[in-house]
Structures are given as structure tokens and as C-alpha cells.
Amino acid sequence: MLILPILLAFQTAEGSGYKTNDFALLGSDGKKYTVKTLTKGKPVFLVNLYDMEGSQGIADLNRLSQMTMGKVRVVGLTTLSTRGRGLARVKELGVRFLVLGSDDPYSILDIVPRLVIKEAGSVSYLSNTLLLPDRRLTHVWEGYNRWTLKRMSQDALKYGHVRLKIDFSRFPEKLQRGYGEFYGLGPG
Numbered sequence: 001m002l003i004l005p006i007l008l009a010f011q012t013a014e015g016s017g018y019k020t021n022d023f024a025l026l027g028s029d030g031k032k033y034t035v036k037t038l039t040k041g042k043p044v045f046l047v048n049l050y051d052m053e054g055s056q057g058i059a060d061l062n063r064l065s066q067m068t069m070g071k072v073r074v075v076g077l078t079t080l081s082t083r084g085r086g087l088a089r090v091k092e093l094g095v096r097f098l099v100l101g102s103d104d105p106y107s108i109l110d111i112v113p114r115l116v117i118k119e120a121g122s123v124s125y126l127s128n129t130l131l132l133p134d135r136r137l138t139h140v141w142e143g144y145n146r147w148t149l150k151r152m153s154q155d156a157l158k159y160g161h162v163r164l165k166i167d168f169s170r171f172p173e174k175l176q177r178g179y180g181e182f183y184g185l186g187p188g
Contacts, residue, residue: 018136018137019134019135019136019137020035020131020135020136020137021135022034022035022135023035023100025077025082025100025101025102026081026082026083026100026101026102026103027082027098027099027100028082028086028087028090028095028098028099028100028101029098033098033100035131035133035135036133038073038075038100038131039073039131039132039133040133041133042071042072042073042133042160042162043072043073043130043131043132043133043155043156043159043160043162044072044073044074044075044130044131045064045068045072045073045074045075045128045129045130045131045152046075046076046077046128046129046130046131047061047074047075047076047077047126047127047128047144048076048077048125048126048127048128049076049077049078049099049125049126050078050079050125051078051079051080052076052078052080052086052089052090052093052099054125055093056125056126056176057126057144057176058093058094058095059094060144060171060172060176061074061076061095061097062094062095062096062097063170063171064149064166064171065096065097066096067164067165067166067167068164068166071156071162071163071164072130072152072156072160072162072164073097073098074097074098075097075098075099075100076095076097076098076099076100077099077100077101078099078100078101079101080101081101081102081103082099082100082101082102083103086099086101125177126142126143126144126176126177127140127141127142127143128140128141128143128144128148128152129141130152130155130156130159130160132159132160133160136159138152138155138159139151139152139155142175142177143175143176143177144171144175144176145171145172145173145174145175145176146168146169146171146172146173147175148175149166149168149171150168153166
């Protein structure tokens with residue numbers, strides 16, 4: 001009985017009122033993106049890939065990108081520049097969705113702080129959110145599974161007026177949280 005509240009604590013709703021900062025980041029396709037050019041009037045599913053050290057989740061995110069194509073864009077955020085090493089890592093991992101990075105490796109920490117940095121400076125790999133064209137975030141999850149993807153789909157319909165057809169059975173039931181590490185000052 002105690003497991004459910006603990007599990008739900010990792011899948012907390014942020015509400016639809018939090019707005020992200022605007023940004024100008026370089027995509028893995030070589031183009032510059034701002035919120036306006038990234039969303040193009042449609043919701044975007046942002047995933048924190050942090051330093052792209054792990055390949056966990058890439059196959060699922062590629063699949064999700066294929067299933068939501070033309071309706072909700074799947075986009076990874078990384079602290080790596082999407083030139084040089086970062087672009088090589090995107091190709092090496094077989095990423096088939098857009099990845100945004102910057103020459104300033106920690107600029108994403110300022111863009112979507114609730115996505116990237118959790119309480120006490122903890123960085124959460126695979127945390128994700130739905131970004132709306134007006135820069136609002138619907139929810140922030142510390143990972144993904146069938147439940148979070150269903151919620152993302154519901155948010156896309158409710159806030160973005162986009163109906164998605166996702167085969168949720170092709171995604172894990174268990175929450176995929178990747179890994180975390182501390183950034184800056186952590187609990188002492």
C-alpha cells in the first residue's frame with residue numbers, strides 16, 4: 001500500500017501555469033531553434049538527455065517520435081554542444097529525433113529548470129515535459145512509462161488540442177528514470 005504514494009511522488013503534476021524561459025539553441029540538424037520555431041504552434045515533448053552518456057530510452061523515444069510525427073515533436077535537450085562530440089554521440093546512439101544543445105554546456109539548466117534540476121540540485125536524466133507553444137509546461141515527470149505517456153497524450157489533447165494515437169503497449173510499464181546526479185550544492 002505504501003508503494004503507490006512513493007511511485008506517484010516521482011510523477012508529480014506541475015500544472016499548466018509554469019512557463020519556461022525562451023532560448024536559442026542549436027539542433028542536431030544544424031538549425032537554430034527558439035520556442036517559436038521549435039513548437040510551430042504545436043506541443044513539443046521535451047526530454048532531458050543531459051550529457052547523453054546513457055543509451056537508455058533512445059529506442060523508446062525514437063518509437064514515440066515516429067508515432068507522434070506531425071502532431072507532437074519529440075525533442076531531446078543535452079548539455080553537450082550539438083556540434084562535434086554531441087553530434088557524434090547523437091549519431092552513435094541512433095537518435096532519430098531532434099536534439100538541442102549549446103556551446104555553453106549548462107545553458108539548458110536555465111531554460112527549463114524544473115525539467116533538468118530537481119530539489120537540492122539533483123539532475124534527472126530522462127525527465128520530461130510537454131512544452132506548449134505559449135511556453136507553458138503541462139507536467140514534469142522524472143522518467144517515462146505507459147502512465148506518463150498517457151498523461152502526455154491527455155495533456156496534448158487538453159492544452160494543445162492535438163489527438164495522438166499511441167500504442168502504449170509498446171512502452172514499459174515500469175518507470176524509466178535513467179540516472180541522476182547532483183549539480184552544484186546538494187544536500188549536505
